[in-house]
Amino acid sequence: MDFDDTPEEASFRAHVRSVLQEHASELLHVAPGEPVDARSREAELRDTQRVLAEAGLVGVPWPREYGGQGGTLVQQAIVGQELGRARVPTLINHIGIGMCGPTVIAHGSDDQRSRYLARLLRADDVWCQLFSEPGSGSDLAALRTSAVRDGEDWVVNGQKVWTTLAHVADYGILLTRTDPERPKHAGLTMFVVDMHAPGVTVRPLRQMSGGADFNEVFFDDVRIPDSERLGEPGEGWRVALTTLMNERVAIGGAGSDIGPSPESLTAHARDRLPALAPEQQVLARQAVGRALVASLAARYTGYRRFTTLSQGGLPGPEASAGKLGGTAAARLVADAGVRLLGDEAVLGATADGDDSWQRAQAYVPGIAIAGGTDQVLRNILGERVLGLPPEPRTDKSAPFSSGGRR
């Protein structure tokens, strides 16, 4: 047991560091915790990814034939760690790299692969994932956005929501219902959609924390050529599972923290604890200690998953436990951070304008929902890890149009 790189990992890490140093002047750098707005910094973010792609640091585990390095998930994680260390923000096309690209690789035509993948890695095109709808969140297969065949095209109408990056994206993978007479999972079809096509409208969606990290996307008679279909008609659910499995790989993480890090809480406590009355300090240390322990428990559990990856394993449903634990820790960390503000904890920002802890507090409720609610994750763990039976369901076999679900 050790926390060191293997010789191969160390050498790869050294390589990454030297690349980041060499190209430092061409890369965007940000302060720790600084929010990066994709719209206002779109050009810098695209440039940054292009530079990194040309240096071979983007899509490392992708096959070489599609522009990757044929590398490992661990190498990918090392790149992520080193980007963080160098204060280079997350790649603008992280959804494309983590989810859309692998789906195109698995289910796209040769033509699609050659047109899209290299450009995706260079952020010549930014991608988004168009799955969730207002009426289908946890129950994704209940989606209603329709695609109707018309000659060589499909005509799409409907609405998607919670679409990260849609406001800067050039393409998206779009899950639609093409046969409402079949059972809900069987009537779906996946497409690549041009986000600049007529009839596509993107509207930013503001969260309770005030930021707008997501979008609503409206489709109004949008025409998609049949050649942009991913997989066969009616096979959309199977294609989507590829995407979702890759999402799990993407969040399987190397002990990266959900929410503010234990180090940031520690620094904050060092700053704020002395201002509290002695009895308040006793109680504040309990809250800080509890949050740190939860956070460290989540972090070291992430290290165990990372070790599994580095031994060649794939992240299983246990990744859901990582998100549950991380969310619980984030809640405790954010709460302890706000409380340490003392009198200023009731305001939206401190006197010097710092709102990081209040923002964290208002972001946590979303963490418990986005990417799988706590309740859905518990179902997954109960059923796939503990082997407990699922709830009885009646919605799987009835034709979708019969309103089996309404």
Added chain:
Amino acid sequence: MDFDDTPEEASFRAHVRSVLQEHASELLHVAPGEPVDARSREAELRDTQRVLAEAGLVGVPWPREYGGQGGTLVQQAIVGQELGRARVPTLINHIGIGMCGPTVIAHGSDDQRSRYLARLLRADDVWCQLFSEPGSGSDLAALRTSAVRDGEDWVVNGQKVWTTLAHVADYGILLTRTDPERPKHAGLTMFVVDMHAPGVTVRPLRQMSGGADFNEVFFDDVRIPDSERLGEPGEGWRVALTTLMNERVAIGGAGSDIGPSPESLTAHARDRLPALAPEQQVLARQAVGRALVASLAARYTGYRRFTTLSQGGLPGPEASAGKLGGTAAARLVADAGVRLLGDEAVLGATADGDDSWQRAQAYVPGIAIAGGTDQVLRNILGERVLGLPPEPRTDKSAPFSSGGRR
């Protein structure tokens, strides 16, 4: 709003006090919190109830024709409060008075009523309630104890469990399955069973706290005359609902505490807090404060229910909230009480042999189960108070013998 008796209540309370004083020498008295073993003190307990019954303080809300006083539930509660105040233990026949008697009144024949009810109030006969089985707890209607018609008798085989007082009882109301070919709720029949009949075996059941407040009861070819049937064959579930509704009345309570009282925790804290280090005192006060608040919240909520009763209302499903809240409070109170013991909290009793807090701690898990698990109570509240739909069920309509539930 006030917490005083109405003039009528005050006058009834004065009457009760004078009766208790007048007969003090004939009544059993115990120290607060002292456990009372029904077996070893059976004679005293029966005598106490007889004296109280002759003084008109037992079964107050029962109709006069069955030996009651035609009084109110509030008067009954006042008797309970005054018994507690005078340190007279709970009536030995409290199950009979609260649940079995009302069931006999509602569903028994005139002959049964005249043979049983007066003797029940005087504790000439002690009664118990034989419903739960090892295989049917929350799902009571899944019970398997069978009663088969044989001439003028029914022959009973099976096992009951969690039977309070079975070891001293003379009679019980017994829910059986008489027609396994009908759906689970439709094949049940209720009887009065003579606990001294051949084939009835009672075995004490020890709980994790070490006490034995319950029993297992085995029925081995026990013959019950058809004249001891309560209600029609197949109507047992409806009869049982009468019993269960009366159970709710019995636990609807007048703000009586589940578990140790806030006053007992306060006295304990007064005694033990000064021995703790200053920082520990800060944390201990948090735990004590939290437990007291929960306990007072449950108590004053009980007072609101009691007011509803005194205005002539019946306790509804909200009574389940009282048990949930009371259980949560009991958990906090017991835990704070144990922690206040300091070094001695890891032992089963203090150096002077006092095990009251450790016993309370080990009793709490049972409170969250007996008389409706927390989970079942939440279902009841969600469905009957909040109006949320029940879980889908498949077990209600199939013949019981089809194994719909296994």
Added chain:
Amino acid sequence: MNFDLSDDQRDAAAGAREFFTGSVPLSAARAALEGDGVPAPGRKALADIGFLGITVPESAGGAGGSVLDLAVVAEQAGAVLAGPSLVTAARAAVLLEGAPDLAAQLADGSAAIAVLDGPVTGSAPSLDAADATLFLGLDGGALVVGEGEVTPGRPMDATRGLASVRMTSRRVLTEDAGELWARARQVGAVVMAAEDLGAADRAVLMGVDYAQQRQAFGRVIGSYQAVKHMLVDAWVGVDQLRSLVWWAAWAADDSPAELPLAAAAAKAYGAEVAERATETVVQVHGGIGFTWEHDAHLYWRRAKVDRLLLGDAAEHLDAVARLAVAGALG
């Protein structure tokens, strides 16, 4: 025992509900948060309907009502996140017992009064101070009144009108006002618990409504135990909080010796119940629940702020334990 509202109080609650529902759109709370508008219905409307003077004596132009009368109205105010808070009115009414002229101005709304927490030379963020022009504060043991310089911070819940104040003029109203100040704060805590009760109750109802309609996997989500039990736990908390609020308000009126413990219990419990209920309503709504456009976060913000105003739960739990051990629980 009669631990229930009177018919008059029920009527008052119904009237208050009607008033607040009609005069306080939730969009006002969101607009105020965006810096575009002030809390509704505002001081004037509250004065006009008489809510600012419920506990002001009739001789000073108030209704001469009880704290329980006020708490019943405050619950309805909390349900729609009304501002300014009736906590301020309740607290000021106690502090101005010896100043009928000022009490009259409180009741008729001619003075925009706020009560300052912390030092008057630079207060902690204090309720309804943002738009107030006259301030009450505790200065070296004396109750003082005067004007001040107001510094509002960036709001977390704009309906609370929080601001720090440096008093620029000071007139002593009552020397040796420590006990008066403490009682006023206890009464304020009771009324805040009542507002939290209203907010938490409404949040649970919002969650229940949504859970009865929203479908997932072929069933309404309220039929799932994960959702149902979460809502039930929140509801049980609300139900129990109502009991503590009533008890504490009754104690303020009829049993002063019980007030300190009862007020602390209600405030501590109210903070936790409101926090749980409002977190629950966000979670039950899923994605839509954490959007800016949805009302859920307005309730959530109220709970996150209120839990820390007038003393956090830790302070009040400590008080409960200390008071009980000192004999307040008998």
Added chain:
Amino acid sequence: MNFDLSDDQRDAAAGAREFFTGSVPLSAARAALEGDGVPAPGRKALADIGFLGITVPESAGGAGGSVLDLAVVAEQAGAVLAGPSLVTAARAAVLLEGAPDLAAQLADGSAAIAVLDGPVTGSAPSLDAADATLFLGLDGGALVVGEGEVTPGRPMDATRGLASVRMTSRRVLTEDAGELWARARQVGAVVMAAEDLGAADRAVLMGVDYAQQRQAFGRVIGSYQAVKHMLVDAWVGVDQLRSLVWWAAWAADDSPAELPLAAAAAKAYGAEVAERATETVVQVHGGIGFTWEHDAHLYWRRAKVDRLLLGDAAEHLDAVARLAVAGALG
């Protein structure tokens, strides 16, 4: 990074599981509680298989293994509520670093050693003291060894062998032993967290097994979210606890500067995870779960006792916060 057990450690765990499963019936814990028997497998069996000497140097007759090696075995001991505790062996091995003769007696079982918490003139209830004959204690900053008068109390968990001890003879082993004592206690905390991990893990498995079989309302109860999610939350706790135990044990071996924080984190988390898991297993079993005859309460008792031994969660959370602020977290 390789945050995983080695093949040798996996083999050791499998061997330990086999040993403990074969030699420790749960009925032993119940019998001991009823005053009828002693904890199994007992000191001699643990010495014979070499578990008491895992961290004793080879030169003193031990295996010269790591704390992680010991933690892996301790998890298996915890799973069956074995006694005496490997915590005692771990702690004594550290304290006896400078006393190879005594370390050898620890390892081969010829001395029945316990480590005393609190004053040696009247200790707190201390682990495995009930049947010990030789005691280690901290006396005015010095590590002392000697005999003592043992006063066992009524047990809550008889497998812990708790007793208060008044030392009747004392020989100084190490002057100025404060740091040594602290390190030994930290190592003990890690090993106790490992035992709690095993107990909690087993409790969750018991609950899962039952939930897969028991029926209610026509379905196995594990299909209900109320039951399923309760078990999942307990399992997630166990899974995360395993990470902290491994980290803390690794720190004890390879990163002494991290040990104090890691040990405190593991002990605090272990206490809460074991408490939740064992309360969950009782609740999931319903009525049968709170009978004396069922094993659930034996695990519950272990958790209720362990959470307070070697410092409660509050003490360790405080330590985590203090150490982090002082720089231990970087």
